[in-house]
Amino acid sequence: MxxxxxxxxxxxxxxxxxxxxxxxxxxxxxxxxxxxxxxxxxxxxxxxxxxxxxxxxxxxxxxxxxxxxxxxxxxxxxxxxMPEQEGHKKQLLDNSHIFKTEIAMYTEILPKFEAILREVGDETTFCVPCIYHSLQPRQVMIFEDLVTKGYVVIRNRSASIEELKSGLEKLAKWHAVSHKLLLDQPELFEKLQYDITTLPNFLEQDFMFTSLPNFIDMLGNVESLKPYQKYFESMRGKLNNRWIDIIREFRENRQQNGYYVLCHGDFHLRNMMFKGLDCMLLDFQMSYVGSMANDIIYAIYMLFGSDKLGEQSNELIYHYFKTFLETLENIGFVGKIPSLIEFRRQLFDKRYNDFFLLTTFLPAIIYMRNGEDVADIVEDTQQMSQLCYQKDLLKELEYILPRMLHLGYFEHL
Incomplete structure (x- = not known):
């Protein structure tokens, strides 16, 4: 090979x-x-x-x-x-739900979503079809190769505003159909009872306990970021649980005014392939039912990048929400129509999701974005601590942290 x-x-x-x-x-x-x-x-x-x-x-x-x-x-x-080599990845993923979830997504859920859109003249395709799947004697899925059909993964550059809008349009339509089906056919989602927090041993991984202290130490060592150290100090001992509560909200603490959808769960640039401005979505192993705010908060940190934050992020979120509302209308949604003001409030209310992603996931995502395999260092405590000092991460923090301060994110923590 x-x-x-x-x-x-x-x-x-x-x-x-x-x-x-x-x-x-x-x-x-x-x-x-x-x-x-x-x-x-x-x-x-x-x-x-x-x-x-x-x-x-x-x-x-x-x-x-x-x-x-x-x-x-x-x-x-x-x-x-699934991984067959002994090591951290195999240990983490063995006995997990992820292939059952993804098989259900490809064979039942997403075809249903596409069929509903076809009924109203919308020809949106979310993903390439799965042509073979099995759980025994091994977990495997097979697809036709999108590369041979002209699709590419964006690497070594940021996505353009137009490309990001294309991806967010797909997500908005997916969210809209799932929002309606959660009211009309909730049994469709009975197989999707898992999320990243239910991965075996995930919550016990070392990085879940060391990421926030490493981040706090870095803030104290970078002169321009020192003023923000006190805010993250106040999160010690509670950040992880606040994040878990947000991810599991639909199953364990459903809110009457919550905007719930089927979340992608890992909506970032490497999980999309583009052919011009046509976007195909990939990797549904972490999909779960939760707040629609969760996928958008994830996108802000994992997809947009510092060059798409600020006013451009506002434009992108507005474009996403406008497509979401238009799709609800097209498919005949008859419930209470979500509002942008309330959605913005829910984004703010779930700011512990922002804090968790910023301290725990973003350093690793930037490392992977630069062409490295985080699996190579995940058990190396010293190298993991150095992820907080990556130049690209510090550049993003120079924008993100003042923005959080100005928007009131650090009040009443």
Whole structure:
């Protein structure tokens, strides 16, 4: 299997033995349903670059095959499976819900969303279809390769405003359909009872306890950021629980005025592929029912970047919410129509989500954004502490923290 070792995740450098001609014959038989199908050659390679993802292992397979009807042909497939190498990633993800969640998303939930939009003349497609899935004897999903259809992952640059609007439009339509279905057909979401906080052992990971202290120490060592140290000091011992409460709100403490939707759960740039301004969404392993504010807060820190914050973030959020309301109207929503003012209030009320993302996730996301694999350092306490001193992170904090102060985020913590 050919690859550049420096640009690929280490656990994707060697494909497992079960990715054989016999396996791909089974996959293509079920997908193409062509008599006499025979696989002749398979070329396997890593399907992603360092920093693209963490909660899975992905391979690309170029498969040459023949059938009685069409003769010789080739197809490029993406295989998504669980880690088999012993280590932190396998320990964290073994016995988790993530593949069951994603299979339900691809085979039941998102096709239902798209069908509802088709009924009102909206041809939105959220994702590439899953052509094969299995939980036994191993967890695996297979898709046709979007790269061969002209889609690319944006790397080594920020997304443009137009690209971000395209991605947020998809999310807004997804949120709108799910908002209606949560009232009309709540049983549709019964399989989605999990989220990132329910991953086995996730809440016990070292970084969950060290990230905030590391962040506070960094604030004390960077002269321009010292004034903000006292605010984060006041969060010791309560930040994680406040964040968990926000993520689990729909299941455990539903609010009468809450705007609840099916959240993507990991809505960032590497989980989108673009063909011009057409956007396909990826990776639904962390999808869950929660406040619509959660996906947008996540996008602010993981998707926008410092160059899209400020007035441009306001424009993007407005565009998202306008599309959300338009879609609700198009699909015949008859409940109480959400308002932008109330949505903005809910974004503010969930500011502990901002604080958690800022201190715990953003340093790792920036590290991955720069082409590194966080799996390589997640068990290295010293290296993890240094993530808070990344130049790109400090640049974003120079904007984010004053903005939080001016908006009242640090009052009554």
């Amino acid at each position: 050919s690859s550049n070792n420096d640009s690929c995740n280490s656990d994707e450098l060697e494909a497992p033995q079960w990715l054989s001609a016999q396996f791909f014959t089974e996959v293509l038989d079920g997908y193409l349903k062509e008599p006499g199908l025979k696989v002749h050659k398979i070329k396997l390679s890593p399907a992603s670059a360092k920093g693209d993802h963490y909660a899975s292992v992905m391979f690309r397979a170029a498969v040459e095959y023949t059938t009685q009807k069409i003769g010789k042909s080739t197809i490029s497939l993406i295989i998504k499976t």
